[in-house]
Amino acid sequence: MTGETDAARRNGRGTEAAIEAVGVELTYADGTRAVDGVDLRVPRGEFFGFLGPNGAGKTTTIKTLATLLSPTAGTVHVNGFDVVREPRKVRQSIGYMAQETSVDPELTAEENLRFACEAYGVPRADRDERIVELLDLVDLADVADKRAEEFSGGMKKRLDAATALVHSPPLVFLDEPTTGLDPKARNRLWAYFREMNDAGTTIFLTTQYLEEADQLCDRLSVIVGGRIVATGSPADLKREVGGEILDIDLEDGEDARERAVEVAESSGLFEASATVESTAEGVTVTSRRARERGTDLLVALRDAGLDVVGFNVRAPTLDDVFLAITGEHLDGEDDGEDADGTADEGAAAAPEVGR
Numbered sequence: 001m002t003g004e005t006d007a008a009r010r011n012g013r014g015t016e017a018a019i020e021a022v023g024v025e026l027t028y029a030d031g032t033r034a035v036d037g038v039d040l041r042v043p044r045g046e047f048f049g050f051l052g053p054n055g056a057g058k059t060t061t062i063k064t065l066a067t068l069l070s071p072t073a074g075t076v077h078v079n080g081f082d083v084v085r086e087p088r089k090v091r092q093s094i095g096y097m098a099q100e101t102s103v104d105p106e107l108t109a110e111e112n113l114r115f116a117c118e119a120y121g122v123p124r125a126d127r128d129e130r131i132v133e134l135l136d137l138v139d140l141a142d143v144a145d146k147r148a149e150e151f152s153g154g155m156k157k158r159l160d161a162a163t164a165l166v167h168s169p170p171l172v173f174l175d176e177p178t179t180g181l182d183p184k185a186r187n188r189l190w191a192y193f194r195e196m197n198d199a200g201t202t203i204f205l206t207t208q209y210l211e212e213a214d215q216l217c218d219r220l221s222v223i224v225g226g227r228i229v230a231t232g233s234p235a236d237l238k239r240e241v242g243g244e245i246l247d248i249d250l251e252d253g254e255d256a257r258e259r260a261v262e263v264a265e266s267s268g269l270f271e272a273s274a275t276v277e278s279t280a281e282g283v284t285v286t287s288r289r290a291r292e293r294g295t296d297l298l299v300a301l302r303d304a305g306l307d308v309v310g311f312n313v314r315a316p317t318l319d320d321v322f323l324a325i326t327g328e329h330l331d332g333e334d335d336g337e338d339a340d341g342t343a344d345e346g347a348a349a350a351p352e353v354g355r
């Protein structure tokens with residue numbers, strides 16, 4: 001044993017960042033390069049998000065940071081420990097909530113947590129108190145003695161989250177923790193994650209839900225095709241879109257939309273860096289002058305014989321950020337499935353990437 005204290009062992013070294021990754025690559029045996037040169041720095045205490053569509057490389061990255069996969073290039077330090085040379089120390093200093101549940105359906109909520117305490121080496125004397133605390137945190141105290149097989153998808157996820165926390169790690173990885181949950185269950189989990197973070201836990205969360213990233217994260221990176229294409233706070237990223245969004249709905253079909261794009265582009269109403277796009281409903285203009293010049297554009301469209309049936313000026317969303325960076329939308333329909341595969345009522349849902 002080295003002379004390090006319990007706290008130092010748990011919390012990592014000195015004032016290092018929680019996560020420091022440089023030039024990380026991960027190529028699978030079949031040649032798929034799932035992570036392609038990722039640089040990341042997550043300071044302690046931050047709620048950090050990793051947002052991207054299906055197959056972007058989120059799970060591969062999180063598994064690499066959590067020592068479940070070895071990077072094929074680059075270096076990763078987690079809580080000051082090298083993931084390749086000191087994997088055991090990394091594991092002692094992190095919690096990991098995988099996409100697949102780690103809950104044993106045969107065991108009660110309390111037994112699941114007791115099992116996790118054992119697995120993580122939580123001192124025997126601390127276990128009872130810790131279990132009560134965690135059941136409380138995720139609102140499962142009332143069902144502590146019920147077997148997990150009776151739980152809804154949301155309850156299982158909450159138990160999963162509690163399981164990742166038994167050893168009070170300073171850093172927790174959450175891999176798409178709310179995928180498939182209905183909005184109510186999702187909101188509830190968000191509240192626990194906020195509480196965890198407020199209590200000082202650094203959180204690294206992967207998500208394909210725009211709203212999740214927007215609501216929870218201090219900062220986020222957008223990953224596409226194994227590469228980070230943008231990093232910043234949600235507000236900074238939205239500001240970078242460069243203005244506001246003017247959505248115009250047209251009565252007529254594709255020809256009208258194309259014509260409207262031409263009118264908007266040649267109108268001289270907007271700055272050169274403004275963008276004009278045809279949408280399913282009509283046309284969208286992203287411009288610093290969207291608000292100021294919006295009505296002038298409506299007049300120009302009407303003069304061109306186009307039938308405007310609605311318009312709206314709004315602040316950019318993270319989907320607009322994604323669109324500006326990649327040329328594609330990130331949002332889609334929720335599949336409305338609970339984590340255990342049962343359909344939920346009212347799963348109209350936060351915007352997300354289509355499955």
Ligand SMILES: Nc1ncnc2c1ncn2[C@@H]1O[C@H](COP(=O)(O)OP(=O)(O)OP(=O)(O)O)[C@@H](O)[C@H]1O
Pocket residue numbers: 028029030032033034052053054055056057058059060061208
């Ligand atoms: N074991 C594997 N062997 C080969 N390729 C893999 C393996 N696991 C994942 N991939 C591929 O690596 C890429 C990144 O996958 P990854 O699961 O990291 O993405 P993701 O962003 O987490 O997606 P999802 O939202 O579907 O979980 C994809 O092209 C995927 O098909």
